[in-house]
Amino acid sequence: MNKFRFLTSGESHGMCLNAIIEGMPANVAIDCEFINEELAKRQQGYGRGARMQIETDKVQIKSGVRFGITTGAPICLEIQNKDWQNWTIPMSVAHVDENDPDILEAVKEKKITRVRPGHADLAGAQKYNQKDVRNILERSSARETASRVAVGAIAKCFLKEFGVEYSSKVLQIGNSFEEDAMRNEIDKAKENGDTLGGRFEIVFKNIPAGLGSFVHWDKRLDGRLAQALMSIPAVKAVEIGAGCLCSALSGSSTHDEIFYDTDNAKYYRKTNNAGGIEGGMTNGEDIVLKVTMKAIPTMKQPLQSVDIETKSSYAAHFERSDTCAVEACAIVGEAMAAIILADAFLEKFGGDSIEETKTNYNNYIKNLG
Numbered sequence: 001m002n003k004f005r006f007l008t009s010g011e012s013h014g015m016c017l018n019a020i021i022e023g024m025p026a027n028v029a030i031d032c033e034f035i036n037e038e039l040a041k042r043q044q045g046y047g048r049g050a051r052m053q054i055e056t057d058k059v060q061i062k063s064g065v066r067f068g069i070t071t072g073a074p075i076c077l078e079i080q081n082k083d084w085q086n087w088t089i090p091m092s093v094a095h096v097d098e099n100d101p102d103i104l105e106a107v108k109e110k111k112i113t114r115v116r117p118g119h120a121d122l123a124g125a126q127k128y129n130q131k132d133v134r135n136i137l138e139r140s141s142a143r144e145t146a147s148r149v150a151v152g153a154i155a156k157c158f159l160k161e162f163g164v165e166y167s168s169k170v171l172q173i174g175n176s177f178e179e180d181a182m183r184n185e186i187d188k189a190k191e192n193g194d195t196l197g198g199r200f201e202i203v204f205k206n207i208p209a210g211l212g213s214f215v216h217w218d219k220r221l222d223g224r225l226a227q228a229l230m231s232i233p234a235v236k237a238v239e240i241g242a243g244c245l246c247s248a249l250s251g252s253s254t255h256d257e258i259f260y261d262t263d264n265a266k267y268y269r270k271t272n273n274a275g276g277i278e279g280g281m282t283n284g285e286d287i288v289l290k291v292t293m294k295a296i297p298t299m300k301q302p303l304q305s306v307d308i309e310t311k312s313s314y315a316a317h318f319e320r321s322d323t324c325a326v327e328a329c330a331i332v333g334e335a336m337a338a339i340i341l342a343d344a345f346l347e348k349f350g351g352d353s354i355e356e357t358k359t360n361y362n363n364y365i366k367n368l369g
């Protein structure tokens with residue numbers, strides 16, 4: 001059903017991360033430097049851990065782009081894991097000789113049996129019948145979100161053709177709402193071997209009215225955005241516009257009154273509690289999304305858990321982790337929202353080339369007022 005869709009593959013300490021994208025029309029300019037800047041933004045943020053000092057995420061486009069322009073063919077991209085060179089034996093794709101004591105030691109050293117509360121470890125090991133939780137951790141790791149940011153950057157290249165603008169900002173870390181207080185709280189959590197979550201806002205501007213639809217449950221754009229954002233590891237809540245505040249507001253204070261600007265032949269609202277979506281469709285106002293991320297479950301001071309081999313009580317596994325990754329999550333959130341909006345654009349306007357998409361878009365916009 002999706003017009004713009006993608007799959008990713010790759011493990012946290014495997015050779016690389018990949019994505020295959022389908023549905024991007026031909027003749028869209030793709031700037032690899034821009035994709036790399038987006039990848040760098042995801043690596044930053046106060047509270048990130050040691051892994052980010054090892055990696056310098058860079059995209060390599062393997063197909064679907066020629067001379068910097070999409071051809072309409074599937075786009076395949078790859079991001080190398082620099083850390084992989086330290087994991088060639090424990091993450092070997094090929095069979096290894098377990099009779100070799102050095103190899104046995106290297107594999108055993110990376111085996112995990114003490115599952116982390118709050119991560120995919122235990123349910124994943126049960127579901128996939130794994131005795132080494134490494135086989136769950138490697139793919140459930142949020143490292144996978146680097147691929148999504150690269151795909152999102154390609155969606156952003158497409159959206160920019162229509163004048164779409166976007167931004168995100170962190171609203172809250174733990175119980176702090178100001179930058180200095182947020183940093184202090186992160187420092188304190190780090191000292192205590194603890195982690196922190198928070199909340200961020202994403203805004204998309206210049207989105208035309210009428211993307212998404214009310215006619216079927218799975219066409220509603222608010223549902224599609226919420227699903228995409230909830231699919232980011234550690235995200236626990238997504239709000240659109242006034243979001244959770246709506247529970248306390250009466251109808252007269254919830255809904256945004258409608259006006260008409262005769263000079264510009266345009267409908268508008270003075271408030272945006274709807275967050276740019278009414279009836280599962282964009283209404284022409286800014287798309288405003290608020291996302292809540294829980295604290296990362298890998299902690300230097302681990303919680304009580306169980307060793308799945310011995311069934312005895314143990315502190316959960318700790319390898320290396322971020323104290324706080326809310327800033328990074330906001331960049332992933334922008335990427336996921338861009339992917340959904342690019343899909344909704346293509347659903348509405350179609351087109352196998354950007355010229356065709358633009359012709360359809362311009363015809364539609366002419367009649368909107």
Ligand code: EPS
Pocket residue numbers: 012049050051083137140141142143144145146233296298320321322
């Ligand atoms: C990473 C996200 C986190 C990091 C990971 C890199 O993933 P997870 O959800 O597994 O905690 O911990 O780095 C490591 C696993 C490591 O080797 O330190 C990311 O955003 O790239």
